[in-house]
Amino acid sequence: MVTIARPPSGAGTTTAGGDNVIDVQNLHVEFHTSLGTVRAVNGVSLGVPRGKTLGVVGESGCGKSVTAFAIMQLVATPGVITQGEIVLRARGKDPVNLLTHAKGSDDMRAVRGRHIGMIFQEPMTALNPCYTIGNQIAEAILLHRTKDHAQADAMTLEILSRVGLPSPSRLMTTFPHQLSGGMRQRAMIALALSCEPDLLLADEPTTALDVTTQAQILDVMRELQEHIGMSIMFVTHNLGVVAQMCDEVAVMYLGRIVEHASVDELFDSPKHPYTRALMRSIPHLGSGRKGRLEVIQGSIPGQFSKLAGCQFHPRCPDAMPGICDVKSPSLLPIGDGAQVSCFLHHDPSGSPRSPEAVVARAQSATGAGGATVSSPN
Ligand SMILES: Nc1ncnc2c1ncn2[C@@H]1O[C@H](COP(=O)(O)OP(=O)(O)OP(=O)(O)O)[C@@H](O)[C@H]1O
Ligand code: SF4
Ligand SMILES: [Mg+2]
Numbered sequence: 621m622v623t624i625a626r627p628p629s630g631a632g633t634t635t636a637g638g639d640n641v642i643d644v645q646n647l648h649v650e651f652h653t654s655l656g657t658v659r660a661v662n663g664v665s666l667g668v669p670r671g672k673t674l675g676v677v678g679e680s681g682c683g684k685s686v687t688a689f690a691i692m693q694l695v696a697t698p699g700v701i702t703q704g705e706i707v708l709r710a711r712g713k714d715p716v717n718l719l720t721h722a723k724g725s726d727d728m729r730a731v732r733g734r735h736i737g738m739i740f741q742e743p744m745t746a747l748n749p750c751y752t753i754g755n756q757i758a759e760a761i762l763l764h765r766t767k768d769h770a771q772a773d774a775m776t777l778e779i780l781s782r783v784g785l786p787s788p789s790r791l792m793t794t795f796p797h798q799l800s801g802g803m804r805q806r807a808m809i810a811l812a813l814s815c816e817p818d819l820l821l822a823d824e825p826t827t828a829l830d831v832t833t834q835a836q837i838l839d840v841m842r843e844l845q846e847h848i849g850m851s852i853m854f855v856t857h858n859l860g861v862v863a864q865m866c867d868e869v870a871v872m873y874l875g876r877i878v879e880h881a882s883v884d885e886l887f888d889s890p891k892h893p894y895t896r897a898l899m900r901s902i903p904h905l906g907s908g909r910k911g912r913l914e915v916i917q918g919s920i921p922g923q924f925s926k927l928a929g930c931q932f933h934p935r936c937p938d939a940m941p942g943i944c945d946v947k948s949p950s951l952l953p954i955g956d957g958a959q960v961s962c963f964l965h966h967d968p969s970g971s972p973r974s975p976e977a978v979v980a981r982a983q984s985a986t987g988a989g990g991a992t993v994s995s996p997n
Pocket of ligand 1: 651653658660678679680681682683684685686687696697698699857923
């Protein structure tokens, strides 16, 4: 279990709407299966500021990986992107909506690797067992950065040593299966970073690693981020890693973003009941609190469920009957740079509630063990 050790306050500030490398707007991804349609991503909007790290967190199955794969246009069949916009602002290029490129097009292939790199929880997803590590990285460099083989080899050696792999020259002729799990993970990171992408999509890159290797890999990512100024979208279950790595956080629930805030704001003052429940389910260093950690009540509705209203209402201790089970809240700004999708913070017409009204609602919910407000104010 992970305890939370956070960087000094002020390390993260929300820059939503500023100079974002990627802007995802109203993204919808569906899987049409024989049993029905799974709405894996249901209107996600997010941006990753240049040179910063956005953490994406949420329970298993909430659509984190599908969102990352959609940005790369690598959603597996029978998945389809049915709606949305994914605008990439690569260095020195005009902004482009990636969804105007066909997924198998040369334009999209030019984006993958060169402008957007991706690392996965399982390195063998990205590494080809039939080619040496050196071959695979040099090939990516030859495709995107230089046509000179000697220069590509030199660049390969440089990136292998930068990710902290010992004996980089030996790795030029080493196959993935000849490496330990931690070394394979570093090799995959080297492959993803070899073309110095504008954006790195990191999908649980350290979940399978021991704590020491995890810390080393996170250091490597931070150093490289500083060195090449790239942005990172970091998908993880681990709020400890979020606290260490991220500037901003997007919290997902059932294919939607329910809260987006700076990392300081999210840890100091989580707004959405789901975020608050997530925070209460982890230990905090120095809190002095003893006893059992809380769990989030209930379970995620089934993949094919068509729930009316707020998707969290069956599990929400603050749910307001007649409102939350009828209307679906939108993700709206709440005045301090954060965005929240919850009727505690704005009324059903979309107007923000005053801080006093929010506090009053929270108190009435605590006192009654669940709010029973029948009309919005
Ligand atoms: N190939 C597929 N066919 C049908 N449904 C799919 C497929 N791939 C993903 N899904 C569904 O899409 C939803 C989102 O999946 P996703 O992999 O993005 O979850 P996640 O948030 O990354 O979860 P985890 O934390 O476990 O990795 C899930 O309900 C999942 O069952
Ligand atoms: S909208 Fe209602 S049910 Fe949904 S999180 Fe907010 S209070 Fe809970
Ligand atoms: Mg996943």
